[in-house]
Amino acid sequence: MADDKSKAAQYWSTNLRLILGSLVVWAFVSYGCGILFRPLLSGISVGGTDLGFWFAQQGSILAFIGLIFFYAWRMNKLDKEMGLEE
């Protein structure tokens, strides 16, 4: 039982770390590259405009998809490793 408890705690803290890391990327691509850092990225040109514009209209959406699939893959694997899958 004690073992189950520590395993559960470990599972949850891994999940929290994974979420935190993913949300840092989530915020970086959209609020960072797409909005706040756009002036800093204006030197990098992409198809007639700059990298910040690309992130705001395309890059962030692609990154969101990548993040969700990465998270789903990682967590579903963790469920199996910990014997917590349904």
Next chain:
Amino acid sequence: MDQFYINLLFVGASFALYFGIAIWARAGSTKEFYVAGGGVHPVANGMATAADWMSAASFISMAGLIAAGGYANSTFLMGWTGGYVLLAMLLAPYLRKFGKFTVPDFIGDRFYSKPARLVAVACLIVASVTYVIGQMAGAGIAFSRFLEVDKDTGLVIASVVVFFYAVLGGMKGITYTQVAQYCVLIVAYTIPAIFISLELTGNPLPPLGLFSDHTASGMPLLAKLDQVVQDLGFAAYTADVPNKLNMVLFTLTLMIGTAGLPHVIIRFFTVPKVADARWSAGWALIFIALLYLTAPAVASMARLNLINTVYPNGVDAQPIQYEDRPEWMKTWEETQLIKFEDKNNDGRIQFYNDKADMSDKGWAGNELTYNRDILVLANPEIAQLPGWVIGLIAAGGLAAALSTAAGLLLAISSAVSHDLIKNSINPNISEKGELMAARASMTVAIVVATYLGMNPPGFAAQVVALAFGIAAASIFPVLMMGIFSKRINNKGAIAGMLAGLVTTLVYIFMYKGWFFIPGTANLPDNVDNWILGISPLSFGAIGAIINFTVAFVVSNATEEPPVEIQELVESVRYPKGAGAAVDH
């Protein structure tokens, strides 16, 4: 064949398909009615979620919004997709594990409180009703434009169709019709976009075409667009936004609002397992992205096309004669969506930004005004595509409106029959009785939505402010805290929800009028009067922060939640085991 009959054929065929699905997918139990029996494949659920999510606004209006605002309106693109990351990681898997039927169900159980459940029901109903009115009205307009019936008649036809599959099949019928509706709407959206992208850039993929060279001028498409709009006195399409704080907060409000909208969340209750809920969010975003990556391309290309139509010899040369205008302009003039007024009586269409003085050219003001929806609706005609593509757009617009309307109506009716009737008024109601109550609530919800669609109240135009504001400020934070904190108790949750809700509503009402009654606003709704430049539409994110803070402070000042509630929180965190506290 006459365009009217082509449209009729496409719309009729798509409706026949929806009816067929409705008959096949009848609901026999409350579980089937509320969550489609919990057996929907994650990819199918992803498609259904995409149709559920992408409304008439996404399909018809979003490209026009981006065309008008350029970079500044990228907020909608990021905001309406980024919420799925939050859903996938912060809400969907745990709420699926919880395994009940509605969003207020979780709030009521987790915060062991009937008042909390009722506040959640109220938030859900206000947000969803505001949202559904726009869908019904959108369906009515799509009908009237493409099938030449009166707007109200169109609305009634749309309601009857929704009634048929939503009342009969509940979530089960809605899910499988949404899958079909997704296919219809995505084909309808992308086909004209592919043609227009090929025509302008030679690239068949619109998202790549957006960043390619404009064939006619050899310049990058966006550079060309920037140049012509600036020559006409408009701001550059890719121009940066000075008020970054507001842009960040607005995007954040749309993201957490998306994650907190009940009709989206309940879609994740329909998949078999927690693992499927995670995958399903990813699939949903892929299907959504197919449209959301195409929309900005449609936006810039349609705007350039429109300018090229008016200035066939370039913006430095004379615009076209009104008499020589293309056929599509004549068609859409009849709908009043595009209007021409010859202010300087020269018979030509001067289309430019009035704020720039062009009197040296003999121009006396902008002479062409258009509704931004026209950029999608008239897209096939502007690109000179065959009639069947127009029929497809008609069917696609209706699919987008109806699929979202059905999802919203289910969220409303399940909150009424399950949370109000079953869990608050009459807990002893039988399974059969609850299923009847669910069907009856759905019927009432459809009748009310139809009536409000015909006579839209003032708040109907405030979907972004009201629905996203409420979902962001009250529903999302309380769900997240319910999962990620064991310490938040009933008092904290209720205080937090109310604090977030009230501050957000007050801030919106200050600028948009109390209860949206014209003339009751305290301050003019413009950037000079906004506190720190924060628009009322962006306040939901601040409301969410207030909600989190109040809930935290109040909970820590009062007693801990009971042990069984802490066990409940434990149990939703793990897909299996670790305290089977909840009795399913």
